[in-house]
Amino acid sequence: MTPLSHIRNFSIVAHIDHGKSTLADRLIQSTNTVAERDMKEQLLDSMDIERERGITIKANTVRIDYTAKDGQAYVLNLIDTPGHVDFAYEVSRSMRAVEGSLLVVDSTQGVEAQTLANVYQAIDADHEIVPVFNKIDLPASDIDRVAEQVEDVIGIDASGAIAVSAKTGEGIVETLEAIVTELPAPKGDPDAPLKAMLVDSWYDPYLGVVVLVRIMDGVLRKGDQIKMMQTGARYGVDRIGVFRPQMQNIDALGPGEIGFITASIKQVRDTRVGDTITHEKKGTDTPLPGFKPAQPVVFCGLFPVDSAEFEDLRDAIDKLALNDASFSFEMETSAALGFGFRCGFLGLLHLEVIRDRIEREYDIELITTAPSVIYHVYLKDGTQMDLHNPADMPDPSTVDHIEEPRIKATILVPDEYLGDVLKLCQDRRGIQLDLTYAGSRAMVVYDLPLNEVVFDFYDRLKSVTKGYASFDYQLEGYREDNLVKMSVLVNEEPVDALSMMVHRDRAEMRGRAMCEKLKELIPRHMFKIPIQAAIGGKVIARETLSALRKDVTAKCYGGDATRKKKLLEKQKAGKKKMRQFGKVDIPQEAFISALKMDG
Structure with missing residues (x-):
C-alpha cells in the first residue's frame, strides 16, 4: 500500500467543451500509464454516445503513477467529470471522493455558467483548487483577461494558474508538478475500522456489479466480509483492483486510495451511491455523511412505434436502469399509443441520451411524449397528489389549487444579447432576481417555472444569443400558479x-x-x-x-x-x-x- 503522503486524489472540473477529457488524455499519456499504441482520443469516455457527441456523461477514474522532479514516486487518482448541467450529480459525488480539483477554463472563452456551478461544488467539498487555463495554442487565447475573470467572478487567486494546451501537450509537466505540490494528501488511519465510500456502481455482464470505492479509514482486503450500512446487505469481496484505465487486480486498498471491488452483487439497485461500506465484524458505527440522491426532474412517456416490441423495450429499460440509478420508470398505457413506460430524467440531455441509447443499442424505434414535470395538485378535500402525466389530471371541479416547481437559473451572456435574453425569460413567466456584470458579460439570475424550461428553453437561449450564453440552474421548490x-x-x-x-x-x-x-x-x-x-x-x-x-x-x-x-x-x-x-x-x-x- 502506498503511504498517504504520496497519494493525490483530484478531479477535473470545467464547463462543457473546455477540454477536461483532452487534458485527462495528456496526463495519462505523459506518464506512460497507457502504451502509445492503445492511446485514443477521449480515452476515459467509453460509451459510443459519449465519443460521438464529444461529451462526458459518466464520471470515470484512472490511477496514474508519477515520479516527481525530486525523484519521489506518487500515485495520482484522477476522476474526469461531466460538464453538462444534467449530470451535475455525477460531479457532486465525485467531489466527495477527492481532496482537490483542477479547474479548467478555456482561455479563449473565459468563465461560463457551468464553470461556476462546478467550482461551487468543489468549494462546498472543501477542495484545494488549482486553476488551469487551457487552449493557449489558439490565437484568440487571452490569459490575463481570463485570470481577471476567475478572480472577480469566482474569487480564487489566479496568480499561480498554469497555462496549458491539452492539444499540443504544452504545460502538462507543470500541471503534474502542481498536483503533487499544491494539492493536499488524503487523511486516514489504516488501523481504524473500515470506512469506504461507494462512489459509483455499474453492471458488467461478466463480473456482476462493479463498485467504485474510496477508502477513508481502514484497509479492505480480498476475501473480506463487508456490509452496506444503508441497506444492511452483506457480501464477500471477490476481487479488488484499480483502473489504469484497464482493470488491474490488487490484493488490498488502503486509506486514501480509490479502486473497485466486485462481490457477486446482482443488481445495481442494491448499491446506493454515497453509502458507507464497512466490515461485517468490528465495523464502524458512524456512516459517512451521505449525499442526496439524484431527483428526476423531467418526465416523459416512452412507447414503442411497433407495439409488438413492448417486451423488448421493457428489457432494454431494465438493462439501462442497471447502469443508471438516476433514471426511474413505471408502466403506463395510453389510448393513442398503447403500452409503454413513464420515465423520469435529470434533464433534457439525459432524456436524449437514454432515448438514443435505447434506439441504438437495442434497435427499438420509440415515440416520446411531451416532457413534463411533477405538479403538486391540492384537492378541495385537503388531500395532495403528485401529477406526473397531464392525462391523469383529476376533474377540475375537485381541484383547489396547483403548485409547480420553480428553478433559480443563472445565465451568463455577452452584453449585446442581454435584451433578447431578458425578453425570453419574461416570455417564460420568469421573475428577475439579480443582474450583475463581470467584465463585458452580464450575469442574470431568474426565478423560472421548470415546465417552461424543459421544453426548448435551452435551444431558444442558444439561438437568440448565437450560442454565446451559458446556463445553469438549481431547483428552488414549489409555488402556486394559475395552471x-x-x-x-x-x-x-x-x-x-x-x-x-x-x-x-x-x-x-x-x-x-x-x-x-x-x-x-x-x-x-x-x-x-x-x-x-x-x-x-x-x-x-x-x-x-x-x-x-x-x-x-x-x-x-x-x-x-x-x-x-x-x-x-x-x-x-x-x-x-x-x-x-x-x-x-x-x-x-x-x-x-x-x-x-x-x-
Missing part, C-alpha cells in the same frame, strides 16, 4: 399524448399555435378533420383540415347538370359517413414536431 390542463382533440377524439399543463393566461396562444402546427403536420384524409384545443369542456382554438377531393364527375360529359349533382351528393354522404367512422392517422413526426413549440 390548467389543455387537451388536444383530433376529429373530436382526445389525443392524450399531446395534452399538457399550461398557464391560463397563455393557454389560448399555446392552443392556437398547437392547432395551426397540427394542421400542417397531419396529412389530409378523404373527409374534413376538426383539430381543437380545449380546457375542460371549453374549446379555445380550432383549425379545420379540409378533405381531399376525388373527381367523381370525371366520367360525366354532356347531359343534364343533375347527373353531376347526384354524384357529388352521393360523395358528400359517403364522406359524412366516413367522418363518423374514419380513423385519423397522426404520423410519428407530427407528435414530435408538434411538441417543439416556437416563440
Whole structure:
C-alpha cells in the first residue's frame, strides 16, 4: 500500500467543451500509464454516445503513477467529470471522493455558467483548487483577461494558474508538478475500522456489479466480509483492483486510495451511491455523511412505434436502469399509443441520451411524449397528489389549487444579447432576481417555472444569443400558479399524448399555435378533420383540415347538370359517413414536431 503522503486524489472540473477529457488524455499519456499504441482520443469516455457527441456523461477514474522532479514516486487518482448541467450529480459525488480539483477554463472563452456551478461544488467539498487555463495554442487565447475573470467572478487567486494546451501537450509537466505540490494528501488511519465510500456502481455482464470505492479509514482486503450500512446487505469481496484505465487486480486498498471491488452483487439497485461500506465484524458505527440522491426532474412517456416490441423495450429499460440509478420508470398505457413506460430524467440531455441509447443499442424505434414535470395538485378535500402525466389530471371541479416547481437559473451572456435574453425569460413567466456584470458579460439570475424550461428553453437561449450564453440552474421548490390542463382533440377524439399543463393566461396562444402546427403536420384524409384545443369542456382554438377531393364527375360529359349533382351528393354522404367512422392517422413526426413549440 502506498503511504498517504504520496497519494493525490483530484478531479477535473470545467464547463462543457473546455477540454477536461483532452487534458485527462495528456496526463495519462505523459506518464506512460497507457502504451502509445492503445492511446485514443477521449480515452476515459467509453460509451459510443459519449465519443460521438464529444461529451462526458459518466464520471470515470484512472490511477496514474508519477515520479516527481525530486525523484519521489506518487500515485495520482484522477476522476474526469461531466460538464453538462444534467449530470451535475455525477460531479457532486465525485467531489466527495477527492481532496482537490483542477479547474479548467478555456482561455479563449473565459468563465461560463457551468464553470461556476462546478467550482461551487468543489468549494462546498472543501477542495484545494488549482486553476488551469487551457487552449493557449489558439490565437484568440487571452490569459490575463481570463485570470481577471476567475478572480472577480469566482474569487480564487489566479496568480499561480498554469497555462496549458491539452492539444499540443504544452504545460502538462507543470500541471503534474502542481498536483503533487499544491494539492493536499488524503487523511486516514489504516488501523481504524473500515470506512469506504461507494462512489459509483455499474453492471458488467461478466463480473456482476462493479463498485467504485474510496477508502477513508481502514484497509479492505480480498476475501473480506463487508456490509452496506444503508441497506444492511452483506457480501464477500471477490476481487479488488484499480483502473489504469484497464482493470488491474490488487490484493488490498488502503486509506486514501480509490479502486473497485466486485462481490457477486446482482443488481445495481442494491448499491446506493454515497453509502458507507464497512466490515461485517468490528465495523464502524458512524456512516459517512451521505449525499442526496439524484431527483428526476423531467418526465416523459416512452412507447414503442411497433407495439409488438413492448417486451423488448421493457428489457432494454431494465438493462439501462442497471447502469443508471438516476433514471426511474413505471408502466403506463395510453389510448393513442398503447403500452409503454413513464420515465423520469435529470434533464433534457439525459432524456436524449437514454432515448438514443435505447434506439441504438437495442434497435427499438420509440415515440416520446411531451416532457413534463411533477405538479403538486391540492384537492378541495385537503388531500395532495403528485401529477406526473397531464392525462391523469383529476376533474377540475375537485381541484383547489396547483403548485409547480420553480428553478433559480443563472445565465451568463455577452452584453449585446442581454435584451433578447431578458425578453425570453419574461416570455417564460420568469421573475428577475439579480443582474450583475463581470467584465463585458452580464450575469442574470431568474426565478423560472421548470415546465417552461424543459421544453426548448435551452435551444431558444442558444439561438437568440448565437450560442454565446451559458446556463445553469438549481431547483428552488414549489409555488402556486394559475395552471390548467389543455387537451388536444383530433376529429373530436382526445389525443392524450399531446395534452399538457399550461398557464391560463397563455393557454389560448399555446392552443392556437398547437392547432395551426397540427394542421400542417397531419396529412389530409378523404373527409374534413376538426383539430381543437380545449380546457375542460371549453374549446379555445380550432383549425379545420379540409378533405381531399376525388373527381367523381370525371366520367360525366354532356347531359343534364343533375347527373353531376347526384354524384357529388352521393360523395358528400359517403364522406359524412366516413367522418363518423374514419380513423385519423397522426404520423410519428407530427407528435414530435408538434411538441417543439416556437416563440
